[in-house]
Amino acid sequence: MTLEPGFWTAILAALSGLALTVGLERFLQTAARWRRPAAAWALHMGLYGLAYVVLVFVLGRPIFATALLCAFFLLLVVVSNAKFKALREAFVFQDYEYFTDAIRHPRLYIPFLGWGKFFLAAAGFIAALTIGLWLEAVPALRAAWTGQWGALALLAALSLGLLLWGNRARLMVQIAPEQDVQALGLLASFWRYWQQGRERPSLSSPFENAAPKTSSVLSAADSLADLPHLVSVQSESFFDARRISDRIRPEILAEFDRFKSEAVASGYLQVPAWGANTVRSEFSFLSGIENRALGVHRFNPYRAVCAGWSVATLASWLKQQGYRTICIHPYPASFYQRHRVFPLFGFDEFLDIKAFADVERTGPYIGDLAVAEKVASVLEQATGPVFIHVITMENHGPLHLEKVAAGDIQALYQQAPPPGCEDLTIYLRHIRNADAMLTRLRGALSSSDRPASLCWYGDHVPIMPSVYAALGTPCGDVDYFIWNSTGGQTKTPHRDAAIHDLAREWMCSSGVMFKQAL
Structure with missing residues (x-):
């Protein structure tokens, strides 16, 4: 042949x-x-x-x-x-x-x-x-x-x-x-x-068995009417950039510093992402599950959820306690399939970019201050305790696509940065707006007719390779704080934490969960 x-x-x-x-x-x-x-x-x-x-x-x-x-x-x-x-x-x-x-x-x-x-x-x-x-x-x-x-x-x-x-x-x-x-x-x-x-995770969330602070355990005064409003803010790419350069004006994060000085807990936060992959930090915060324990699903836990993995979250647990649960994210809800995942997580409502149709953008994305106004609006209209989980977008890169404006150097630095730090200037401009968001949130939470608690954290450090080459590469930890509007709590010194423990620590600090539930 x-x-x-x-x-x-x-x-x-x-x-x-x-x-x-x-x-x-x-x-x-x-x-x-x-x-x-x-x-x-x-x-x-x-x-x-x-x-x-x-x-x-x-x-x-x-x-x-x-x-x-x-x-x-x-x-x-x-x-x-x-x-x-x-x-x-x-x-x-x-x-x-x-x-x-x-x-x-x-x-x-x-x-x-x-x-x-x-x-x-x-x-x-x-x-x-x-x-x-x-x-x-x-x-x-x-x-x-x-x-x-x-x-x-x-x-x-x-x-x-x-x-x-x-x-x-x-x-x-x-x-x-x-x-x-x-x-x-x-x-x-x-x-x-x-x-x-293809193998579904077998892990369970600590929120499946967490004990709430209920009137059956405490006095009748600790009823649903006394539960605080809860607001968590996952601030896009947020970390205190003053850690990598003393040339930056300290006042650009003045409100952040004020919150930390009043916080019941604050410090550096270990997160499982660098520069991107927000859902890794997001899932660990909401589920209380350590990212490394997920095996290959740690790269995108939401795909396993869409495939049928049922996992309890902070939202589903709070919903059982009588909270209305809302997510605010000024980007299409379909990104990372959040439109499918978040209802499974126990969120009653998802306000995505459609809720910001009439809002002018700050740079390429919806600005942090506009998101703070949306949070304030939800709090004003609330008839019962609400849990609002915020995922911001303003700080999102690519930073190098934006331009340094006239006056930015003088406004953001005590001393001009070295060459190659244009991305840092853009970044500082945005986190200054994150600080303005904190000012607006303070006003909304302090004026609420019920106690309120705020948990603020970054999901990862930003992508700024040329900046890190000039000023040094950060370890990857971000910053967080937990603040209660009622005050009077014991202020703790700087305390580092891991993101999968943060939500439970927040619930204990806000009085919603007992310490022994941990």
Whole structure:
């Protein structure tokens, strides 16, 4: 039996593409090692081989299919390196939504890759598509077993066998992206993260068994009518930037300092995110579950919730105590699938960007002061105790897309910053508005007809690589405080905390939960 040229073309193109992907891995910021388990190599070859077979079966053009697969692999490498530069974390399988989110919310993602690289990649893909379809012809005897389809059948069998063999090994992963990519390679680590992502978490929230402060335990005076309003503010990218430079004017966070001086608790807060991935901090705060305990679900816990994982939260617990629970977030509720997740968390209402239709933006997003006005409005209209969870947006980057205005340096610094600190100037301009938000919240909470408690914290530090290169990189801890409008509580000295403990500490400090419930 004589094999047709199309058979050998398909085989050689597959081997060439496979070799190219292995070479491209060397350009990863966390480059994969040559020495890795045989099962990891089997997974790499099996996944690439099956993808190649599918593409060639559809297109009929093996060289073109190889070019497309290698181009996509190169895109993964570039995106992983961009993520590592901005967020100090390699690309993982659970990040696949980056690609769809980049289309729906381009301003949040593409600038970190670089608009130049993005348009170059788009132009290259279109050019490759045009040239590949035009220059490479489909073989005349494509469907013959001695031709292309015979090669595809052989490659499919080999690839499937390698994939099944590699899969049986159940390679160990540390759920540490950089180490796993280095140890197993990009595709094998993707496969193992995908496998583990299919397993639903078995963890439970401490709010499932937390004891409330109820009239059945205390006196009748401690009834529903005496429960305080509760407002938690997850301030986007908020941390006290004065920690990295004494050139910054201290008064830009004057109200924040005042709140801390009156707070029942304040200090540095350990959060599981750097620069982005807000939902990691958000979920830990609301659920009381430590991010690292989630395994592979720590990258995006909300996906597990959407898949059917039922978890108690601060909101669902407060709802059982008689609170009306409201989330305010001036961005589309569909982002991170919050429109699906937050009702499952026990929120009665979600006020997203639609509630700010008539509000002028501060920079590219709805400003913090406008959000404070919305909180004040909800408090004024409340007929019973309310829990309001606020997720702000004003401080959200990319900061480098905004421009330093005339007078910013003088208004924000005691001494001009070193070169390369333009992002810091933009950031200070925004957190000064966060301080104004605190002033408005103080007025609304202090004038309420019932006691009120405020928990303020940042979700992560901002992305400012050039600033950190000039002034030093912060450890990643943000700032928090817990404040009660009634005063009279014992003020504690600076006390560091972890975000998964913060909500329970807040409930104890506000008098809603007993200490022994912890």
